[in-house]
Amino acid sequence: MPAPQTPPATPPARAPLLDVANLSVSFASDRGRVKAIDDVSFTVQEGEILSIVGESGSGKTVTLLSLLGLNDPRTTFVDGSVLFRGQRILEMSDRQMRRIRGKDIGLISQDPMTALTPVYTIGWQIVEQIRAHERIAKAAARKRAIDLLAEVGFANPAEAVDRYPHQLSGGMRQRALIALALSCNPALLVADEPTTALDVTVQAQVLDLLLRLRDDFGSAIILITHDMGVVSEVADRVHVMYAGRIVERGTTDAVFADPQHPYTWGLLASIPPLHGARQARLRSIPGLPPTADGIPAGCGFAPRCRFAFDACAARPPDRRGDSHSAMCFLDPSDRERLRSEMLERERPA
Amino acid sequence: MLTAIIQRLAQMVFVMFGISALVFLIFFATPGADPAARIAGRNAAQETVEAIRHDFGFDRPLPVQYGIMMKRLFISRDLTSFVNRGLQVVPQVLAAAPITLSLVCGAAVLWVVGGIAVGVLAALTRDTIIDKALMMLALIGVSMPVFWFGEMMNLVSQSRFHDTWLFSWVPGLGYKSLWTDPWGWFKTLVIPWFTLAALYIGIYGRVLRANLVEAYQEDFIRTARAKGLSPARVMVRHALRVSLIPFVTMFGLDFGVLVGGAALLTEVVFGLNGVGRLTYQALLSLDLPMILATVMYASFFVVVTNALVDMLYVLIDPRVRKS
Missing domain, CATH: 1.10.3720.10 (MetI-like)
Incomplete structure (x- = not known):
């Protein structure tokens, strides 16, 4: 079994493991630059699970790829600063970045069906990663791959290590991917919708696995998802993303108990209730999210927001310091009333 | 693995048989054309044509003709081309x-x-x-x-x-x-x-x-x-x-x-x-x-x-x- 992560020498004053400040990402398109991520900031502490929620196209994956430097540099422009253990990683050369990728920051991809190279065994792929970062004999690396596979719940890891991806089920491939991401004991795991492609029972197993790994290995996890159920299950803190901005941030308990942004209200209202009469239709948020080139200058959600008023044409203040805050002009004292009004009015027939 | 290879070899033989039969039929069994005359070449004497007809069995049923042709091509390897002054085909x-x-x-x-x-x-x-x-x-x-x-x-x-x-x-x-x-x-x-x-x-x-x-x-x-x-x-x-x-x-x-x-x-x-x-x-x-x-x-x-x-x-x- 890989030794649990020894806590790295903590920098003074509990600096966060990852500190993303004013991150903006834009793409080159036919009509000039299009901003996909607009001034996003967040931090991740050691051993913490931060969840970033939002619908497709809200910029979750782009954010995460920029952290790893995996965007295509020819078409993508990244601004802002990302500090990982106090080092500015956006400015790093590719060679320096490669030492961090896979070793200190592990990626768990969204679709386990396509995320493994089809022509190699999973053992080979894990060994490849270990040996890319550590001077270690093949046999020893293979032994560690078997241990890792056992760790992520393969019943017969010594046999599974020689399996090809196509010989494994979706859940098993996702576990293999997690083993791959964990193979160098990363301090930070970025998981891009790790449960989306899986069926519900396997989803629950994979989430349990992530929680257990956090406890065993002490890795911090950024969990990208659009599934509020997943968030409530595992995350310590939640950031809600909409149209390339973080519109609400707070601890999971606070956001679920007292959501502040009308978009979050809509997201939470769309979760089907477990009790009571079955709804004929699930609640939804009317309208569509804007495409990257059509995001309004002011509040991105204003066109779909029933409470929008004049002030929303300007950019709402982003109160980053607070433990729970929303990018919204609504008066905090009015929110409770407006939300219950919305829930009442939209109660499905 | 071995059975797969043998299977594959058998398939190859089968495909080649199909091709040979097809080519044979196209060139030797086209109605209205006399293969003996063609093999003998232009301006061949009537006796030569007759000899070829007998030699290749063109006066016998088609399967026999095919058999004779394959035997001369693969086994005795003495199939000769008369167009080319009696040169043997296989060595060429x-x-x-x-x-x-x-x-x-x-x-x-x-x-x-x-x-x-x-x-x-x-x-x-x-x-x-x-x-x-x-x-x-x-x-x-x-x-x-x-x-x-x-x-x-x-x-x-x-x-x-x-x-x-x-x-x-x-x-x-x-x-x-x-x-x-x-x-x-x-x-x-x-x-x-x-x-x-x-x-x-x-x-x-x-x-x-x-x-x-x-x-x-x-x-x-x-x-x-x-x-x-x-x-x-x-x-x-x-x-x-x-x-x-x-x-x-x-x-x-x-x-x-x-x-x-x-x-x-x-x-x-x-x-x-x-x-x-x-x-x-x-x-x-x-x-x-x-x-x-x-x-x-x-x-x-x-x-x-x-x-x-x-x-x-x-x-x-x-x-x-x-x-």
């Missing part, structure tokens, strides 16, 4: 085969190496000037007619610049045996190899580039990069490795067809008396026994290379392996 094919094999094998090495180099370099430098220049060159290679390119090479190396230091080493046209004169063999074939390979380097380079560019959109490449691998390793061990599968398919088809005689134009331009030329001449004079022999030879190579490609698949793509 056997004499032409090494020439074609030398030409195509050498060109194949060049075009596989060249195609991979062009494809990988273009994919790595995608959308830059290098990529565009390479793709332009590849397109030129694809669109140049091989007979024109061959003649240009001849013009340059045999006459215009033959007396300069550049091409004074080029021997005259024709083939030299590998066994008696290996250096001469190499020197006579370098330019034909390059000429034949130019087209295929173009095609393979462009196809491989497209496959690689597509592979780079795949999630597993993102995984490989997220693992912290070097760009070279991501390219060679992941993108190229996966893109080689369609590459091998194409190679098997092209190689088989070329060995079977499709390198005709190159052979003619460089005075190499290979199988392509033999087939061409047989068709011109409607030399039926020779046509039958060359078609059987060609189909043999197409079938064999296809079988080899299938076996190669098992090696390079675990997904086709049966668990």
Whole structure:
């Protein structure tokens, strides 16, 4: 079994493991630059699970790829600063970045069906990663791959290590991917919708696995998802993303108990209730999210927001310091009333 | 594994039987044409025609005719072509085969190496000037007619610049045996190899580039990069490795067809008396026994290379392996 992560020498004053400040990402398109991520900031502490929620196209994956430097540099422009253990990683050369990728920051991809190279065994792929970062004999690396596979719940890891991806089920491939991401004991795991492609029972197993790994290995996890159920299950803190901005941030308990942004209200209202009469239709948020080139200058959600008023044409203040805050002009004292009004009015027939 | 190979061999025999029957029927059982008269050639004496008719069994039922033909082609190997003054067919094919094999094998090495180099370099430098220049060159290679390119090479190396230091080493046209004169063999074939390979380097380079560019959109490449691998390793061990599968398919088809005689134009331009030329001449004079022999030879190579490609698949793509 890989030794649990020894806590790295903590920098003074509990600096966060990852500190993303004013991150903006834009793409080159036919009509000039299009901003996909607009001034996003967040931090991740050691051993913490931060969840970033939002619908497709809200910029979750782009954010995460920029952290790893995996965007295509020819078409993508990244601004802002990302500090990982106090080092500015956006400015790093590719060679320096490669030492961090896979070793200190592990990626768990969204679709386990396509995320493994089809022509190699999973053992080979894990060994490849270990040996890319550590001077270690093949046999020893293979032994560690078997241990890792056992760790992520393969019943017969010594046999599974020689399996090809196509010989494994979706859940098993996702576990293999997690083993791959964990193979160098990363301090930070970025998981891009790790449960989306899986069926519900396997989803629950994979989430349990992530929680257990956090406890065993002490890795911090950024969990990208659009599934509020997943968030409530595992995350310590939640950031809600909409149209390339973080519109609400707070601890999971606070956001679920007292959501502040009308978009979050809509997201939470769309979760089907477990009790009571079955709804004929699930609640939804009317309208569509804007495409990257059509995001309004002011509040991105204003066109779909029933409470929008004049002030929303300007950019709402982003109160980053607070433990729970929303990018919204609504008066905090009015929110409770407006939300219950919305829930009442939209109660499905 | 062994049963799979035996199965595959049996399939090959079956396919070749089908081809031979088909070719036999087309040339020997077409209604309204007398094969005996055709084999005898133009202006043959009536007795010769009669003798051939009896010899080949054309006065007997079709299956017997087919049997006699196959026996003379494969077992007694004394099938003779009367058009060509009674020359035996099988030794001619056997004499032409090494020439074609030398030409195509050498060109194949060049075009596989060249195609991979062009494809990988273009994919790595995608959308830059290098990529565009390479793709332009590849397109030129694809669109140049091989007979024109061959003649240009001849013009340059045999006459215009033959007396300069550049091409004074080029021997005259024709083939030299590998066994008696290996250096001469190499020197006579370098330019034909390059000429034949130019087209295929173009095609393979462009196809491989497209496959690689597509592979780079795949999630597993993102995984490989997220693992912290070097760009070279991501390219060679992941993108190229996966893109080689369609590459091998194409190679098997092209190689088989070329060995079977499709390198005709190159052979003619460089005075190499290979199988392509033999087939061409047989068709011109409607030399039926020779046509039958060359078609059987060609189909043999197409079938064999296809079988080899299938076996190669098992090696390079675990997904086709049966668990």
